[in-house]
Amino acid sequence: MRERRYSSTSPEHLAAALFDVAAQAGLEGASVREVAKRAGVSIGAVQHHFSTKDEMFAFALRSLVDKLLARLAEVDQGGNPARGLFSALSQLLPLDETRSREAHVMAGFAVRAATSPSLAEIRRTTLFTIRTRLSAVLIGMGVHEAETRAALLLATVDGLALDAIGSPGLYPPEYLEHALDVQIAMVLHGAEVVPAPSSIELAS
Amino acid sequence: MRERRYSSTSPEHLAAALFDVAAQAGLEGASVREVAKRAGVSIGAVQHHFSTKDEMFAFALRSLVDKLLARLAEVDQGGNPARGLFSALSQLLPLDETRSREAHVMAGFAVRAATSPSLAEIRRTTLFTIRTRLSAVLIGMGVHEAETRAALLLATVDGLALDAIGSPGLYPPEYLEHALDVQIAMVLHGAEVVPAPSSIELAS
Structure with a gap:
């Protein structure tokens, strides 16, 4: 019977449950017990896949990163490099419910990386x-x-997301989009030539 | 005897203890028990000052913010506005041991603001x-x-700090300083006039 429960879950299912718990209550709420409860499995079933909480967190962070990188790579760059950068980077901003949850959990992992070598890596x-x-x-x-x-573009997006997650009233979606637009314009200012679309390859 | 222990501590002393615990183990490690232990007082002494953990966190965040805002206000603007901005904003970057600890704890509070109305405020x-x-x-x-x-300057600093706390090797101090310099130059690009020092008033 226990074996059945083990086989009825997967690391991916547990990572999704951890994400749901963390998006609602923060990573500090994502205990093995809470993740098991959300996933509808026993604590033993979680421990079958992850021998430590840190291992569970590392798997969940990797899943989230893979999803975000895949979405970044999917962005249609079109002919306009500034729009391509905007479309890619706006995947990381809390512009809707999904991205707000992702930004919250991702920022939590970023902070926890300061005390966890596996998350830091x-x-x-x-x-x-x-x-x-x-x-x-x-x-x-x-x-x-x-x-x-490039580092400044990424920092801006990470910083806007961090500032916005606790203060959505100060950083509504249209404000975040405008701020990203201005940052991209500042970064691109002085670019020599607007190249052909084929030379823009964010997904490489 | 218990009364003596209550009177032997203060909210400020407890906030300092919370900061020390959080800088080392993250905010998730800053339980009432751990803060009391670090402060060298009883759990009851902590509860005497803060009736909930959230109240303790809010006091600690306010203390940290007050310290940082005071330091921002102290910055000598000198005659060069770009240097004045650099000096002020670099207070928020993890450029040394003290600021690394502050950046780590501050980012932790920023994330927790997503689930705590008092921290969010x-x-x-x-x-x-x-x-x-x-x-x-x-x-x-x-x-x-x-x-x-202005929001982009702040976001850049918050984002660089967030990116750096878990990846200090990717963001050494001299790299962070250079990035901040470039961001300030981009933000100031196109400023009409360099004004007289008296019109620069970051401390207002």
Whole structure:
């Protein structure tokens, strides 16, 4: 009977349950007990897949990152590089219910990375990946100081998301979109040439 | 004897103990029990000052914010507005041990504001205060879209801090300083006139 319960769940299902708990109550509420309850399985079923809470958190963060990176890669760059950057980066802003939940949980993981080496490693790889992709886009557009400006684009989005999650009234969606537009315009200011669409490759 | 223990502590002492615990183990580690232990007082002594954990957190956040705002206000603006902005905003970046601890705890509070109305209210007031001060500086310099650019300056610093706390290797101090320099240069680009020092008033 216990075996049946083990086989009736999966790490992915548990990661989804952890995400739901954390989006509602913060990561501090995502105990093994609460995740099991939300997933509708026994505590043993969670422990069957994850021997520690840190392992469960690392799997959940990796799942969330994979989803976000896949969505970034899907963005249709179209012919306008500024719009391509906007579409990609706005995936990371709390512009609707889904992205607000994601931004909240992601910021929680970012803070927890300060005290968890396994989360820090995933976070480091993620930041490096996004910075590198953004940097490649900016280099392709002839933007000066592309690497630093790529890091600034990412920091702006992470910072706007962090500022917005507790103060949605100060940062309504249209305000966030406008702020991102202005930041992109500042970053692209002085770009030598608007390149052909084919040279914009955020998904590489 | 219990009375003596109550009188031997203060909310400020408990806030300092909470900060120490949180800087080391994250806010999730800052239980009433751990704060009492760090402060060297009984659990009852903590409960004497704070009837709930949320109340204790709100007091601690307010203490941290007051300290940071006081430090921002102290910044010597000198004659160079860009340097004045840099000096002020670099107070919020994890450039040394003290600021790294502050950035970690502050980001933790920012995330927790999503699930705590009392923390959200303090956070909202803080963001509004800093945005307004920065905005006044930019308006004084004739910067276009001053309010949005002020929010972007703050978001950049909050985002760089968030990205850096779990990935200090990707964001060493000199990198953070350079990024802040570039962001300020982008924000000030197109400012009409460099005004006289007297019109720069971040501390208002």
